[in-house]
Amino acid sequence: MSKSGSLISIQGLGKVYRVGEVHVEALRGVDLEVTAGEFVAICGPSGSGKSTLFHILGGLTPPSSGSVSIDGTDLAKMTDSGRTNMRKTKVGFVFQKYNLLPTLSARDNIAIARHIAGKPLEHDEWFAEVLDLLGISGRLDHKPRAMSGGEQQRVAIARAIVNHPAILLADEPTGNLDTKNSDTVLNVLRGLNERLGQTILMITHNPEAAAYGHRTVNMRDGQIVY
Amino acid sequence: MINKLVLENLKHRPVRTMLSIFAIAIEVTMILTLVGLSRGMLDESARRARGVGADIWIRPPGSSAISFSSAPMSEGLVRFFSEQPHVTVATGTIAQPIGGIDTVTGVDLEQFSRLSGGFRFLSGGPFQGQDDILVDERYAKQNGLKVGSYVKLLNKQWRISGIFESGKLARMVMPLRRLQELTGNTGKLTQIFVKLDDPKLTNDTLRLFKAKLPDYAIYSVEEFTSLFSVNNVPGLKQFIYVVILISVIVGFLVVFLSMYTAVLERTREIGILKSLGAGPGYILAILVRETLMLAAIGSLLGIALSYGTRWLILEFAGATLTAMVTPDWWPTTTLIAVAGAVMGALYPGWKAIKQDALEALSYE
Ligand SMILES: Nc1ncnc2c1ncn2[C@@H]1O[C@H](COP(=O)(O)OP(=O)(O)OP(=O)(O)O)[C@@H](O)[C@H]1O
Ligand SMILES: [Mg+2]
Numbered sequence: 001m002s003k004s005g006s007l008i009s010i011q012g013l014g015k016v017y018r019v020g021e022v023h024v025e026a027l028r029g030v031d032l033e034v035t036a037g038e039f040v041a042i043c044g045p046s047g048s049g050k051s052t053l054f055h056i057l058g059g060l061t062p063p064s065s066g067s068v069s070i071d072g073t074d075l076a077k078m079t080d081s082g083r084t085n086m087r088k089t090k091v092g093f094v095f096q097k098y099n100l101l102p103t104l105s106a107r108d109n110i111a112i113a114r115h116i117a118g119k120p121l122e123h124d125e126w127f128a129e130v131l132d133l134l135g136i137s138g139r140l141d142h143k144p145r146a147m148s149g150g151e152q153q154r155v156a157i158a159r160a161i162v163n164h165p166a167i168l169l170a171d172e173p174t175g176n177l178d179t180k181n182s183d184t185v186l187n188v189l190r191g192l193n194e195r196l197g198q199t200i201l202m203i204t205h206n207p208e209a210a211a212y213g214h215r216t217v218n219m220r221d222g223q224i225v226y
Numbered sequence: 227m228i229n230k231l232v233l234e235n236l237k238h239r240p241v242r243t244m245l246s247i248f249a250i251a252i253e254v255t256m257i258l259t260l261v262g263l264s265r266g267m268l269d270e271s272a273r274r275a276r277g278v279g280a281d282i283w284i285r286p287p288g289s290s291a292i293s294f295s296s297a298p299m300s301e302g303l304v305r306f307f308s309e310q311p312h313v314t315v316a317t318g319t320i321a322q323p324i325g326g327i328d329t330v331t332g333v334d335l336e337q338f339s340r341l342s343g344g345f346r347f348l349s350g351g352p353f354q355g356q357d358d359i360l361v362d363e364r365y366a367k368q369n370g371l372k373v374g375s376y377v378k379l380l381n382k383q384w385r386i387s388g389i390f391e392s393g394k395l396a397r398m399v400m401p402l403r404r405l406q407e408l409t410g411n412t413g414k415l416t417q418i419f420v421k422l423d424d425p426k427l428t429n430d431t432l433r434l435f436k437a438k439l440p441d442y443a444i445y446s447v448e449e450f451t452s453l454f455s456v457n458n459v460p461g462l463k464q465f466i467y468v469v470i471l472i473s474v475i476v477g478f479l480v481v482f483l484s485m486y487t488a489v490l491e492r493t494r495e496i497g498i499l500k501s502l503g504a505g506p507g508y509i510l511a512i513l514v515r516e517t518l519m520l521a522a523i524g525s526l527l528g529i530a531l532s533y534g535t536r537w538l539i540l541e542f543a544g545a546t547l548t549a550m551v552t553p554d555w556w557p558t559t560t561l562i563a564v565a566g567a568v569m570g571a572l573y574p575g576w577k578a579i580k581q582d583a584l585e586a587l588s589y590e
Contacts, residue, residue, distance in 0.1 A: 060501065060584055081505060088503030095587050101495050103234035108227070115227040116504045159502070 059083030092160030150181025254528025332405030481570030
């Protein structure tokens with residue numbers, strides 16, 4: 001079903017949340033193809049289903065209908081533990097705020113992602129380059145509360161990609177940051193994409209932020225609009 | 227890595243951590259103190275029994291080592307025993323409960339000295355009048371008594387004529403005749419001690435005595451002292467179990483509450499871990515290790531505290547109570563504490579696993 005060359009292939013994706021008697025149709029027939037190495041910005045009004053799309057891609061919640069495949073794996077057919085495993089290796093998440101475990105240092109926040117994935121804790125050369133690119137090498141021994149929002153967000157990005165995920169899903173990564181910190185984080189994302197070929201999907205409300213991506217996908221009422 | 231996270235989490239909420247540890251420590255101390263107290267009391271009774279120096283003990287029909295019968299024996303039996311082969315001394319005493327677990331014992335000092343080698347006086351000496359009393363050093367210390375002090379017992383003032391080294395027969399001793407009279411037991415005894423010329427003959431003599439007086443409770447000193455065990459005190463074992471159960475419930479509740487609030491306040495952290503690919507096992511491992519850490523530290527502290535309670539008991543109630551340190555119970559108690567704590571972590575753990583990661587991460 002998936003087009004050749006697509007890293008992410010979404011067809012007719014639907015998602016219904018059941019809250020008691022109420023059914024919320026968060027996604028209604030989303031089709032999207034993303035090629036490896038792309039940096040895609042996703043825009044849309046509040047409640048249009050952007051985060052829901054990410055949560056499905058990241059295996060945090062199962063789809064209700066349609067098909068989703070990442071790197072050739074069909075998510076619809078996955079069990080709970082299959083999705084858990086997928087989160088360890090195939091996707092990395094960055095959220096709007098409070099991304100880090102507050103009791104651990106930046107270094108340990110990154111290390112725990114390795115530990116959860118069952119990988120050794122030493123960082124390789126590749127990761128040293130990432131830290132350099134993110135500009136947080138000197139901040140690794142600080143706890144989150146001793147870091148600026150921008151620094152925290154860069155640590156979160158480092159943690160999200162430490163296990164070499166196929167895709168990085170960033171849900172409003174700059175939503176909580178001032179312009180200066182936003183620019184730094186966006187430049188970091190672009191740098192990761194250009195220098196390391198990291199595939200990135202980023203949700204944003206900000207057109208300037210969206211301009212960092214190769215293309216922008218607009219969502220409205222649980223569908224993609226062109 | 228998990229250990230680091232657990233440690234940091236515990237440090238993050240020092241008051242909650244300390245309270246949980248303390249609750250578990252008190253649980254452990256409570257059990258150890260009760261066991262130590264039971265054992266200590268029984269051990270002390272056995273020690274004092276051995277201190278008498280008798281080879282054979284005789285008690286009235288229907289009595290046991292721990293409790294006295296209400297039907298005392300006749301003094302005439304002393305003569306009977308003293309006429310048996312190989313018997314060097316036979317003497318009787320009468321024990322009178324004086325409230326609580328204290329008793330006062332009436333003794334024929336002269337005969338008793340022949341049996342046991344006599345009391346070793348730390349100050350003062352034997353009775354000088356019929357209203358004199360002897361007390362052991364612990365009783366004297368706890369009640370601040372000296373030779374010449376008066377104590378009120380059995381509605382009468384008694385003068386202390388001597389303070390003797392603990393570990394022989396009783397804590398309070400008065401003249402046998404006087405106690406018999408006062409309690410309306412003239413000519414009656416509650417126990418009779420027999421000493422043989424050769425302790426090796428104890429078993430043979432015992433058999434002989436039992437054949438002649440089948441209704442009486444007759445023991446060798448080994449038999450008698452071995453009866454001082456937790457199993458032989460009616461209800462003690464059950465009492466210990468009840469206290470253990472209550473302790474476990476307290477530990478369980480405290481850990482439950484502590485872990486429950488921890489899970490509630492860490493909704494977001496748990497969500498982050500899940501988004502990083504942590505499965506139920508991983509989340510549970512964090513909580514269980516945190517619980518085990520609390521239980522382990524709490525148990526150690528509890529063991530340390532049990533030395534404190536023992537000191538308190540000996541210092542302030544040494545005359546009536548004795549407590550022992552019971553290292554053989556440390557593993558059991560720790561296990562009990564750990565089991566209670568882990569049970570307390572079960573529901574919070576289940577809640578953490580079931581918690582919706584999205585709710586924690588997407589909103590705000
Ligand atoms: N866990 C959930 N349970 C029930 N309804 C949900 C849940 N998550 C999202 N929804 C609903 O699904 C719809 C889409 O929500 P979603 O979070 O995907 O929107 P969004 O585009 O990310 O919005 P925003 O820009 O505000 O983040 C909304 O109507 C929302 O209320
Ligand atoms: Mg959203």
